[in-house]
Amino acid sequence: MRGGREVDITIFGATGFVGKLIAGYLARSGTGLTIALAGRSQDRLEAVRSSFGGRANKWPLVIADVDQPGSLDAMASRSRLVLNAVGPYTRYGPPVVAACAGAGTDYIDLTGEVPFVRRSIDQSHGTAQDTGARIVHSCGFDSIPSDLTVYALSRRAAADGTGELGETTLVLRDYSGGYAGGSVATMVDLMRLTSSDAEVRRMLDDPYSLSPDRAAEPDLGHQVDLPLLPGQAIAPELAGLWTSGYVMALYNTRCVRRSNALMEWAYGRSFHYTETLIMGSFPGAALAGAMFNAGITTASRFGGHYLRLLPTGLVDRMTPAAGTGNDMGSRGHYRVETYATTTTGRRYRATIAQPADPGYSATAVLAGESALALVLDRDRLPDRHGVLTPASAMGDVLLDRLPAAGVTFETVSLP
Template sequence: MTERLDIVIFGATGFTGQYTVKEAARLAKSKSFTWGIAGRRKEALESVLKEFAPEEENIKVITADLKDEESLKEMAKQARVIVNCAGPYRFYGEPVIKACIAAKTHHVDVSGEPQYMEKMQLEYNEAAKEAGVYIVSACGFDSIPSDLGVVFMQDKFGGEVNSIETYLNVWNTKNVCGSSSLNYGTWESAVYGVAHANELRALRTKLFPEKLPKLEPVLKTKGIVHCSAFSEGWSAVFPGSDRSVVLRSQRFFYEKYKQRPVQIQTYITFKTFFQFVMTAVVGGIFLTLSRYSFGRGLLLKYPKLFSGGLVSKENPKPEQIENTHFSITFIGKGWMDKLAEPTDQHKEEPNKEVITKVSGVNPGYGATCTTLLMSAIIILKESNKMPDNGGVLPPGAAFAKTSMIEELVKNNVKFEVVSVIEK
């Protein structure tokens, strides 16, 4: 049998896939891994290599089609890790995971789709363990900064964390007229994610039959919109997958290591109240239309109209995305001392507050492709520091005990402690 490549990027002709190819060419110089690309059309794949990795030679091109199960298995047999960029994962993710488990190949992707991720954990966790492979989703901007940011907070807190509130800020230093900020695939995933959100309750009842312990004081969600001393502007609950991913990791830490689970709420901040109102209006229309098939048809046919210009079927311009910055501020509250058991209740009110921050550039594609590939590299090089010899895991649970955070810092994703207050 031919020796396996370390990494194969599947879906390399898509927008995220193209940037992942570009990042693979950069990282391979310092991380010394072998890699290839895969997709349906050989000519299109070769064009991607010419444009995004022009200096690379002898990069293997593999043809694999989501409609051809055998081709997916053959692709998986040629890699140690499949980096899957072919979404929406609700429709296209499961066949690749099945092929990876059959071939005993690890799998990472950038899904931000809770239904998909939790269904894969429910149905394939035991099979992945038996095969000795890791299946890790949410390895992009959704949700490495949040999930590993919470792990970073817990590590630096120096006591016991009760609750964490996060505030996401995204801004652009060079707005490009007429350019969208998100690609169409992200929009499509969101449309179907909202449409099928009612699946989550039944799914979670099966996946998590036992509830986490109720711990005091309970973290309460702030109102529809609020101003915070920790984030300049107007903040509202962030509707992305970050919170659900973090909670899966916290449950894992509680069940595996008897660690007190952290309560979390995620917020996004808008610079002006007008921005919040306009986003709320667009969001309300989006939520309403997503519930009906004809509405979903409109959203998918006219994304630019219904997203207020944030999304179009044309890919974002490089100068737009490369000048986009992000920061997530974490406000952790808890106690200076740690009790013996994770279910023990503190008698006094929280007496410690720590603020940390994760920040970077180009969250949708630059930071996402970096975190995605670093996830694959960490699996290759530090699987002995990962739990259970395999399984379907969120990134926090998978990478908490590895050098993932240190490696991301080396690659322009900054983790920092901002302040510590003891009362």
């Protein structure tokens, strides 16, 4: 028993596709930690546990359901950390966060949902600070590459004495992977919310909607979520390419700006952050990027209206079930480059890459290492509690852990 809790890490949603991948990663980690598998079905949990063999055969199983708050409280109170793999989080996440915040239990998830995180901040930040819990959202492909590359750039600039970060742009250079059923369900839920809830639309219009103190944020003018830019406007190294908006920028940019504020604007008060996607250099790349941006805007703002025109229940029947995935779980790759110019004019680039599917096996590594960082490296973590981000909760520790887990990470000065 460690830290007064009988379980080191509980994976809630362990029978889902990504939950099983994370459990498998932790089973292979060789840490000797006690891992519990949690969900609604004893039979399905037993089947997942038996698939790992070895020490995992002794892992405890926990029956827990978001519709039974007492089961969530019991799960949280016996665990040092709960890894929540049950989405869509806007629908299912708040009671899990509340249980962990109340029990002083650390928590991580894989969310990329602005409304859920805003609700988590409003309802659980204060409680988690009081109990000493770290509630760390977005510990998968969303949003560790975004959050950690910017954090690394800031650390490098500070070490070199070259000022704070100014114009900073993430570029998704390469991506190959699939989408889990839970991810599709999340997108459908968000389209419905955006079309019917004026407050959600306001959050998506506000670049600082996840800020701990909105009034304290700098006024940098209009900040575009879905830019259409020639590569050379970002960095000379990208000359000849066109970039478009990146759909996850609607969440990731707000997560990164929250990190800056939680760390007392360590990136700078003139930090201006954008995320983009490489479209290519082919004729018509600019037009393709413009159409891509228009499609994202239409889907995010008006998709819910179109969904309501369809027969009742049809969309839910067509949407892959949450917890399902495909064989892309063992394939795929990504490469992210983040470019920054400091207030003294120095340029830097941070790169993160994995030879794994971003939504599946890559996320399992990122989430698994986040959980291990919070449990095994507590003495090295910043003294911050409440609703945090990966960078503000685990920045240096994750930068140290990820390369040993097969994640390529590099920060370089550019001419």
